[in-house]
Amino acid sequence: MTTIREVAKRAGVAPITVSRVLNKTGYFSQEIKERVEAAAAELHYVPNLLASSLRSNRTNTLALVLSDVTNPFWTTVARGVEDVASADGFMVFLCNTDENEAKQAQYLSVVLRKRVDGVLLVPARSTPTDVQMIQKQGIQVVVLDRTVPGAQVDVVRGNSIQGAYELIKYLLDLGHRRIAILAGPTNVSTARERVQGCQHALDERQVPSEERLILDGEYTITSGYSMAEAALAHSPRPTALFAANNFIAIGALKALQDNHLRVPDDLSLVSFDDLPTTLMVQPFLTVAAQPAYEMGQRATALLLQRIANPTVAAYADVVMPTQLIIRQSCRALG
């Protein structure tokens, strides 16, 4: 393992000069530049970024802490993050928490010890302590997807209220009134806001509260399945289902299938979050799609900006619009 000193000796200069040439910092003459580069090449010099980071307090490293890359939404976000980061010379640690607070705490702890320059956090819980803990270490954070009440932090998220509102409005326009809302976990802000968006649309049309069917669950396939079953057991049966995310929609779809109900003939279905359309031959679900890739990009750009200039005053709350994509999973009533 050759060091900067050996390169310096061979080039006949001081180590700091090698550093300046290879990092393109400060001044150096053309002649010295060539000598240093030649020496580095001859010795197959590979700079040790650990030493560099220890000295400079910059690691050029980010951590992406999310629930599960296996969810296509997060996969896409991760790609957006990685693309922007790598374009700026930053590497990304991937951390799957499975919405588990202990796992998240474990990852954050390691990541802080590794002195990453910034953290992209999809918080597993709504308390501000995790965010504050990171900030207390002087490390930048951007929260992704969810709000964290009480935290002073940049947030990049999709517009859950708008997306849900538009989906329900679309169903109402088709003549549906008995719409079952298969919601996510109430301790996650997106789940609360999606219900809120639904309620707003129902309020506008003055659908009475007693006709509204709201089921709380998880953002999972199994939960979607059981919420759908519960909705179907209800009398009178709903004519349409709203799934609060892609996994709930899939679970609901399976439940409907197992009950020999066809979409949209027997029941209409809409969902928040799209499924990866590239993998589908015929996407048919009507959805409110979030710009997952752009969210990853935007959050990372914001984080890199904070890292480059930590004295920026105001915190941003970037709310990105969802897109209503109408396909074939709903039919008009009456």
Added chain:
Amino acid sequence: MTTIREVAKRAGVAPITVSRVLNKTGYFSQEIKERVEAAAAELHYVPNLLASSLRSNRTNTLALVLSDVTNPFWTTVARGVEDVASADGFMVFLCNTDENEAKQAQYLSVVLRKRVDGVLLVPARSTPTDVQMIQKQGIQVVVLDRTVPGAQVDVVRGNSIQGAYELIKYLLDLGHRRIAILAGPTNVSTARERVQGCQHALDERQVPSEERLILDGEYTITSGYSMAEAALAHSPRPTALFAANNFIAIGALKALQDNHLRVPDDLSLVSFDDLPTTLMVQPFLTVAAQPAYEMGQRATALLLQRIANPTVAAYADVVMPTQLIIRQSCRALG
């Protein structure tokens, strides 16, 4: 930022003692342990792993270099990698190369400078130079998914020959003889081996060479689309298509749809690699599925083992079996 020295001072011990207590290395009394832990907690001490790594030459960090996490196969592999790594206290850098040699070289360069302990590499090209370059730096490598002729290295991959053989044999058993093979890029070993597996099955049934239709392309949707179109233009038209990976299958499916041909009624289709069944309401493609998650796990376990014990002699070539999953995309002929 409190340092080990400040903790030591507060606990009334030497820095090295703090190190020993917190890392559980060497001996220390119960009393000292308590004093150190109390001091560390009071000062909110966060050890600096950069300094630690610089001294110890261990970063507890891996790099996962693959083409694109957005491909569900790689997403699943990545999850397997991450799970095994994190269970052992290792963090993982995610690197998307898009099969681009320049991007790969760029990532490897950075990753070596960051002194990762090991690299999981899905090589963008079949030459051994990349692998050798990593090894020359004293860094462990495990190659994933593909063989690298000429390199002395551990490999974990799926059994392409077997999977392709079984799919073609299945088609032949259904009475198909004019089977178009939509292959991947010939510079990737899996693509070559999948063709080889096909040929083997065709040889067994003595299908004459002139009846065999083999098209070379990329592992992408667009390539799958155009290869399928080319196959359809062939006369006599094939009765079945073999797609060398999931993306080719999707492209082929779209081409068939655009040509108003139905699967399996008008044409049968089989594919290497499964699509994420959890996201599908009704998976219908007959496939040879690779154990993606297990491949990630296995490769990581192997890498961690090498890191723990670099003197292991023989290199492993772990070939994991594919699974033939028969669904509804093929029909019997005649």
Added chain:
DNA sequence: CTGTTAGCGCGTTCAT
């Protein structure tokens, strides 16, 4: 434009 000095925060090595 180039160099000297010093030290980032740890753990290895050796001593007791």
Added chain:
DNA sequence: ATGAACGCGCTAACAG
């Protein structure tokens, strides 16, 4: 069972 000295490889700060 504990500690002293030293240095891992690099760059910030200051000279000149």
